[in-house]
Amino acid sequence: MKALIVAFILVLCAVCPARAGQNCQPADEKFRVVYGNGILTTQEEASNSRSQLAEAMGSSHNGQHVAFDLAYNASEGPFRDLVQALDQHMAQYSRETLHWLHGKGMVPDWFAQWQEDRLLARYQATAPELADHVQKYREAILQGQKVLLVAHSQGNFYANQAREMLAGSEPAVPMASFGIYSVATPADQVGGESGPYLTNHRDIILMVPGSLAQNWQLAHAEDGRVADDTGRVSAHGFLETYLSTAFNARAALIAGTGQRMDALQDPPLVAGSGPISATLVWDVDQTDVDLHVFEPDGHHVDYRNPEGGSGILDIDNIDGFGPEHYYTDCNQLQVGDYAFALNYYQDRQSGQPPGPARAVNVTLTLSVPGASRSFSLNMSTHMGEDGDDAPQPVGRISVERISDPGNPNRDGLLRYEISES
Numbered sequence: 001m002k003a004l005i006v007a008f009i010l011v012l013c014a015v016c017p018a019r020a021g022q023n024c025q026p027a028d029e030k031f032r033v034v035y036g037n038g039i040l041t042t043q044e045e046a047s048n049s050r051s052q053l054a055e056a057m058g059s060s061h062n063g064q065h066v067a068f069d070l071a072y073n074a075s076e077g078p079f080r081d082l083v084q085a086l087d088q089h090m091a092q093y094s095r096e097t098l099h100w101l102h103g104k105g106m107v108p109d110w111f112a113q114w115q116e117d118r119l120l121a122r123y124q125a126t127a128p129e130l131a132d133h134v135q136k137y138r139e140a141i142l143q144g145q146k147v148l149l150v151a152h153s154q155g156n157f158y159a160n161q162a163r164e165m166l167a168g169s170e171p172a173v174p175m176a177s178f179g180i181y182s183v184a185t186p187a188d189q190v191g192g193e194s195g196p197y198l199t200n201h202r203d204i205i206l207m208v209p210g211s212l213a214q215n216w217q218l219a220h221a222e223d224g225r226v227a228d229d230t231g232r233v234s235a236h237g238f239l240e241t242y243l244s245t246a247f248n249a250r251a252a253l254i255a256g257t258g259q260r261m262d263a264l265q266d267p268p269l270v271a272g273s274g275p276i277s278a279t280l281v282w283d284v285d286q287t288d289v290d291l292h293v294f295e296p297d298g299h300h301v302d303y304r305n306p307e308g309g310s311g312i313l314d315i316d317n318i319d320g321f322g323p324e325h326y327y328t329d330c331n332q333l334q335v336g337d338y339a340f341a342l343n344y345y346q347d348r349q350s351g352q353p354p355g356p357a358r359a360v361n362v363t364l365t366l367s368v369p370g371a372s373r374s375f376s377l378n379m380s381t382h383m384g385e386d387g388d389d390a391p392q393p394v395g396r397i398s399v400e401r402i403s404d405p406g407n408p409n410r411d412g413l414l415r416y417e418i419s420e421s
């Protein structure tokens with residue numbers, strides 16, 4: 001009976017990659033534009049900037065929907081904000097000096113790595129929101145969105161650092177789906193590149209040593225008059241100047257961000273991967289162990305029903321060692337508990353009906369973004385079809401959507417936890 005079912009699944013699996021790809025329908029909004037604020041900005045002001053940016057850029061680009069979001073860095077008062085910005089500034093230049101010396105062969109690899117780790121730790125200590133920002137970008141890309149970060153002022157230190165953390169994180173996300181557009185940046189680069197950015201000729205940020213040079217002559221929108229009468233602090237303001245309808249910088253910002261969006265690539269839909277996966281292996285030839293998954297909506301996924309409401313059992317092994325594999329499609333992830341259970345179906349060497357079974361050592365590995373955990377157990381009683389509806393519970397993954405309306409960096413993010421059943 002089971003051999004027939006498995007043969008049927010194998011036939012189905014000839015078209016598995018295409019089928020998985022079709023199941024993987026990304027979020028409706030193909031773009032996510034995230035605003036990263038500068039110093040001395042309250043959350044309300046940052047939210048307001050995000051809304052006005054959304055109004056300026058519009059809710060669709062090249063016929064694709066755009067979602068707007070906020071990567072907030074908190075203001076802790078004028079003095080601490082300035083100290084923090086200065087610290088980030090120093091960390092950036094220390095690293096560049098280090099890279100230069102390393103490139104010249106003047107410092108050994110171990111020293112470069114040690115200093116790099118130290119500077120990164122220092123940087124993260126001064127910017128506790130960074131980890132949440134990176135998780136936000138990662139989740140968006142995993143859901144099939146292209147992410148453009150529009151960073152203003154000090155927000156650019158965060159943006160550049162977040163880009164590095166995202167590029168170095170495991171599992172890798174396609175970095176061609178992530179871009180930065182810098183506005184009034186105190187940094188000397190844009191995510192490791194020379195642009196794109198916008199800094200007008202009156203902006204006070206030009207007084208920060210090493211900041212990218214002015215590349216826009218600010219003029220009044222009304223009559224085209226060069227805006228040499230604009231105060232330097234005011235000329236730095238995101239809303240006051242860069243998004244203001246009173247100046248020509250607004251059109252430049254809209255055009256520049258649009259061009260950067262054009263260059264972003266859709267994240268590839270990788271069949272067979274998703275936020276949650278489970279892999280089962282064991283150590284005896286000619287034995288059949290089965291993986292059973294109970295999804296939050298009640299679907300029982302196994303070799304008989306390989307397609308659930310959220311994930312797919314794409315590999316069922318019946319003749320020894322495994323692997324068996326289950327994964328959730330990118331945007332069909334359900335919030336709630338996923339329970340993983342095992343059934344030692346048959347020792348095939350002892351034939352049908354089953355005779356005494358050889359014991360098998362099995363390992364089930366559960367993975368979520370940023371973590372994985374393995375469970376090992378010894379199974380000696382083969383259950384056959386009796387175990388199909390009553391498999392042995394082994395592990396559990398709970399998925400929770402964080403509700404934190406007071407913190408735009410964390411609100412709506414997913415939290416995963418792997419535990420023993």
Ligand SMILES: [Ca+2]
Pocket residue numbers: 288289290291316317318324
């Ligand atoms: Ca199996």
